[in-house]
Amino acid sequence: MFKLSNWKLLRISFSFYLLPVFLFALAHSPNLDGFRLLIVFLALHLFLYPSSNAYNSFFDKDELSIAGIKHPPKVTPGLLYLSFIFLFTALVLGVWINFAFAGMVLLYALVSMAYSHPAIRLKKYPFIGWITAGFFQGLFTFAMAYAGLNGFGWNVFEKPHVLIPGLLTSLMILGNYPLTQVYQHEEDGRRGDRTMSLYLGYTGTFVFSSIWFLIAGAGFIYYFLGQSQIWAVWAFLAGVAPAILFFYTWFYFVRQNAEKYATYPWAMWMIRLSALGLNVFFAYYFLERTQVLQVI
Template identity: 65%
Template sequence: MITRSSLKHLRIPFSLFLLPVYFFALALTPNLNGERMLWVFLSLHLFLYPSSNGYNSYFDKDEESIGGIKNPPKVTPDLYWLSLAFFAIALILAFKISFAFSSMLLVYGLVSMAYSHPSIRLKKYPWLSWLIAGLFQGYFTFAMAYAGLSDFGWNIFLKPHVLIPGMLTSLMLWGNYPLTQVYQHREDARRGDMTLSRYLGIKGTFGFSALIFALTGAGFIWFFLDRNQEYFFWVYLGAMAPIILYFLLWFNFVRINPEKYANYSWTMGMNSISALILNAFFFYYFLENTQILQVLAY
């Protein structure tokens, strides 16, 4: 029997936070196909990511707030099997595109499982978990989505036109990833997980993220200017302004009182505003870069 708590731990709406990577890959894919767009979206966002969320929640057994759930319900045994069922469905849907695409999802899923599984538990290694989480949720996911959308194989992973934008998405996630851990220090300490945020400290986490965000901004500005897309250089700067302002305001409060403001509500606020704006920006970039808007106008 599937319990309500297990469905909640899948955190399907939380997939929204990784949707910008899909839109960015969609904007750059050379072979747009409606059917492949649907299968890639469903396999990743409706099944693969929720599977990963549920599997990690099963082994973490969090008692305090986690991403997307302020008061997580107690984990039940059916969550383990439900997460594996979602993983299997993701692989089956991916296979509708190609065996190569399905194998990419398999690799992503196995790495995700290693993040929280007690026999490996990457989560307890601060720099390694930060590197792998950002690399796979960013670059690897971008390349995987790009391959699925265009029906390409593993050979595209090291192509410059995939590697460069893919690494830019990893930079975005490397900057944000430690911030998602600032309110979980007590929970992580209870389990013995030395996350990057615990290692850096609360104020150190914000300073580190600020540095990575600056590198990310510089990278995207170079990317658009190199493609002679000066217009998107300005659109990008405009889109980033509210996110930067929120981050600086939050950082200022944290410097005054870390214990009070490095909390779940502020973290989810940062995630929400970033997801809303980045999804809007990359979806608009997809419409413009593929000239769909121009076609619709005629």
């Protein structure tokens, strides 16, 4: 269980790429509290997401590259136990906030298990897997983080001021997610997982993602303008510009030779640029929207 290879498959550092949704929820939080912020951050990014990564790796048994690891080590039975230990820790931390937040953490974990477990394996259904990832990594995670950060309960899912920005994060992930699968066609096909990217093909994946990026971008701009935050529009565009430029450059090369360029290194650079730009933007958005620096 405590083998180095198992800890590597937790992919804790990959939580950085999931941080933008947390920061966006933080920016909307009316009841900022340092203790809750720390507990929610640790529960999600240090324990829940790594637990999900390990569980997924245990059943996938990848031999080729996966997000965050170019050469994944062989899976051992201890990885599953380590996944459950991390999940249990996330739940304990969740209870420190309240039982509602712990329940959201558990639901996220159960859906993640359904995504990977061979008895259900939502991953092998292109549209169901794509929608599930978009909803739970976007809107649900936004609402879960918002509830935990503010000590609220399940009623956050009834609030338009939570649902609307949460929906925007889902739109963003619906565009990004197929790109994380584009270099895994060979292994996904061999396992019988008909992922969204495999279903769409190489060119179709990029066209499909570009449409959702356009929808998400328009949605964010409309939202910021509705909040009278013209400064956020320009900051958002600056934050996503490097990733969008890279995306269309990558698409150009994939159209020339998909086998050569629809690869792990290109996909990881896309993920890194997107996450870095969004994390910087949402951190700035949090500071400006809450005026924390002026209070300090």
